[in-house]
Amino acid sequence: MNIFYFLHYTFYKKMNTTNEILIIDLEATCWENDRIPIGEKVDIIEIGICKLDLKSKAISQKQSIYVIPERSEINDFCTKLTGITPQMIEEKGIYFEEACEKIIHEYHPSTLNWAGFGNFDKEQIFEQCDWLGIDIPFDGEYLNIMEEFRDHFRLHKMIGLKRALDYLKMDFEGNHHSGADDAYNAAKILQKILE
Template identity: 90%
Template sequence: MNTTNEILVIDLEATCWENERIPIGQNVDIIEIGICKLDLQSKVISQKQSIYVIPERSEINEFCTKLTGITPKLIEEKGIYFEEACEKIIDEYHSENLAWAGFGNFDKEQIFEQCDWLGIEIPFGGEYLNVMEEFRDHFSLHKMIGLKRALEYLKMDFEGNHHSGADDAYNAAKILRKILE
């Protein structure tokens, strides 16, 4: 793994549609970057936050709001553009030098896709750790399981609201911390 003693754990929320049918003329856009830092020595999880992102290629619909709790009004009041969100992550977390993690590969792929679309640098420099795969391998499970089921397996409570980026990132960090014990 990385040589630093910290790893960033992220969880994204993105525009979504019922039955995963993306309407013509729209694309999946990141609307929240949940992020926190896990100190690998002290095992402390810190700097948990939600960075709300203005979707540039799609709109937040009722289904998406029901799932994530993110409304167009919330984005209007607190949202920043994705490029600014990436700069904020670099400034606040010094992310270009740290390994980063997420529960599954969607988050990594979506970051790469959106950075590529905008022609900007990826805000993370270190290796990516798929916590879902690490969990499966660590416990020798035959198949992948979701975030909530992984916590249940560990007899841990889910803290916060599922499909809140910051809460999901925090809970994924708890799982990663347990795996690394």
Template identity: 70%
Template sequence: MNNNIIVIDLEATCWEYDRTPPGQKTDIIEIGICELNKSTRAISGKQSIYVIPERSKISNFCTQLTGITPQLIEEKGIYFEEACEKIRDEYHPEMLTWAGFGAFDREQMMQQCDYLGIENPFSGNYLNIMHLFRNYNGLHKMMGLKRALKAMNMNFEGHHHSGADDAYNAARILREIL
């Protein structure tokens, strides 16, 4: 059994008041990713994989929220299929458990893979860190990543809504509750 869990956080195209423009669909624009070793408790391999949106455009609202600009995507972005290949090559995720804070990341990944006819690079074994956190703390309501860190007396490290930083902070929570 592999000791590593891959923790991801996605940033996706978004619009103010969730008003998706006609003809556009939510696209992943950043896959933040890192690895948590359950034995050593080390978090490694933190990176951002920027993804070219194929079904939508990055709105000003989205740029203000995530810091991701069309220029950044033009310079550093790769197509979603290439991003999936990069993840397969670097993390060998098909054998590993993967995790995210909430269900959005898993659902968006699966939806975009299905829509584009690309095999999901991740295994079927997904941990919802938000649910684990809620159960660990005996809570009835869900809370966001920043509030969850605060509840565990941890500071957020980096920039909120940066996929790599959010993945890293989610991995820190997972490390504490495992």
């Protein structure tokens, strides 16, 4: 078995038979130099999500779900990075538990695997669900697209989302650190890996 076939084989083994995968990207409360104030914790403030059809390679159902932070506040640094303001959250935000219910209702994640660019997204979902004592909305296996990208192109180290797109000579579509746009661009990278 040659290495290229082996990589594709192991990749597809991670997928299920539904031929679709959910791609997520989170934005969260953040602080300059990662200095988290005493008494605050990182909170999800946006869940960017889309669906990738593994056969047709079509990307669909792209959206941002804005989330009300319950353990911290959105500061100026966070707004500059993500574009998310406290006013946006006040107008469009829902609580994290409601966001999980929305994902379950609209995407039926119990039948799908899910992916993100790196492990932060998975770990933060797990941490916040654990804190609230609620079930994780995703049942399938998690695929780290950053790792798949490194392995597929036989790179020595993992690289970020924008650098991965540059490597592929692809433009970033939308705004970096917008959850929905980052999820969409991660899905484009996964499309390339699957070619």
